[in-house]
Every structure is written in structure tokens, then in C-alpha cells.
Amino acid sequence: MYIGCSDSRVVPEQLTSSTPGEIFVVRNVANLVPPLENADASVGAALDYAVEHLKVQHLIVCGHYGCGGIKGLMDPHPHFVGMPSLAEWLAPAHRTVMSVENGDSNLWWRQAVERNVVQQLANLMTFPQVAKAWEEDRLEIHGWVYDMYTFNLHVYDESTGVFLSADQLLER
Ligand SMILES: [Zn+2]
Incomplete structure (x- = not known):
């Protein structure tokens, strides 16, 4: 199962x-998984179906550099005028964006x-079926960031807490 941004450049x-029939996809603005206590029924329904029925073995959350949703949260006031649904959807990610605030706006982004x-x-772990499948080794969870400028995929390394490019992964 793949959860990614709606951005048309990240396919x-x-x-x-993948070919048709291989991946189960959820796309929304800024690839969010609202936690169960504030669940979004659309994302929750897809998770239910993927984990309980399809019994997917891999769950991928894929963000991308250059994400407009995240950029909007760095300075939300001018960006979300006249877009209340977008502002509401992205609001939970605001704290995350602010937690890494950096003087260099590209680095911050x-x-x-x-x-x-x-x-x-x-947030995925707030869903009991996801947590259970993961604990029982039936499900692997992956964090990716796609660099659409270089066409490189960066993979989250939980042991170091950083995203590594394919080259860096091969060097290890
Ligand atoms: Zn995006």
C-alpha cells in the first residue's frame, strides 16, 4: 500500500x-495519515481494507521535496485564503513543519x-490493525521522500533517523 501526495509530478x-493490480494507493495533499483519534474516514477505510482484507506486506508513506502543501504551512496566512478545506486538512501538520523551522527556507522545506x-x-501506529500486523512481522512500514528534481528516492533509516539516498544505502 502506498500513501502519497496528490501532486501530479509524483506518480x-x-x-x-508497478503495473495495474500491484499497489493499493491513497493520495492526498501532503500525504497525511490523520491519527485514529482524529481519523479521516477515507484514509482509515483504505488502511482497513489494505491491512485486514488485502493483507499487504508493505506500507509506504511517500513525501516529496518541493511539496506545495508543506510549503504553504511554512507561511500559512497568504497561502490558504479562500481555501478553508485545504487549511483544515493541513492544520495537523503545522506543528510538524514549525518543529524544524530553519533560517534557510530551502533547508527548512x-x-x-x-x-x-x-x-x-x-500516526499509522495509532491504527490497531497496523500496529498488530507490524508487531507480528506481517507488515513492513517504510518512509520515503522522492526528489522529483533528481529523480532519486530517499528512504528513512529508523536507526539513524535520517533519509538516505539509494547511493548512501549501497555504501553502508
Ligand atoms: Zn505534495
Whole structure:
């Protein structure tokens, strides 16, 4: 199962070299997984179906550098005028974005994209069926960030807490 951003430049089937029938996809603005206590029924329904019925073995949350949703949260006031639903949807990610605030706005943007993915991985664990499948080793959970400028995929390394490119992974 792949949970990614609605951004048209980040195409899950292309990223994963998948053909029809291979991946179960949820896309929304800024690839959010609202936690169970504030569940979004659409994301929750897809998780229920993927984990309980399809019994997927991999759950991927994929963000991307250059994400407009995350950028909007770095300075939300001008960005969300006239877009109340978008403001409401993204509000839970505001604290995450602010937690990595950096004087260098490009660095801030990149770090916020990464931190947002890590937060969604934690949110996934609020769903009992996800936590149970993970604890029983039936499910692997992956955090990715796609760099659409270099076409590189960066993978979250839980042991170090950083995202590693394919080259860095191979060097280890
Ligand atoms: Zn995006």
C-alpha cells in the first residue's frame, strides 16, 4: 500500500515500477495519515481494507521535496485564503513543519517534508490493525521522500533517523 501526495509530478506506479493490480494507493495533499483519534474516514477505510482484507506486506508513506502543501504551512496566512478545506486538512501538520523551522527556507522545506513523513509513520501506529500486523512481522512500514528534481528516492533509516539516498544505502 502506498500513501502519497496528490501532486501530479509524483506518480506512485512510476516510482515503484508497478503495473495495474500491484499497489493499493491513497493520495492526498501532503500525504497525511490523520491519527485514529482524529481519523479521516477515507484514509482509515483504505488502511482497513489494505491491512485486514488485502493483507499487504508493505506500507509506504511517500513525501516529496518541493511539496506545495508543506510549503504553504511554512507561511500559512497568504497561502490558504479562500481555501478553508485545504487549511483544515493541513492544520495537523503545522506543528510538524514549525518543529524544524530553519533560517534557510530551502533547508527548512526539505526537513519539513522529511519530518512530515516520519510523523505519518507514527500516526499509522495509532491504527490497531497496523500496529498488530507490524508487531507480528506481517507488515513492513517504510518512509520515503522522492526528489522529483533528481529523480532519486530517499528512504528513512529508523536507526539513524535520517533519509538516505539509494547511493548512501549501497555504501553502508
Ligand atoms: Zn505534495
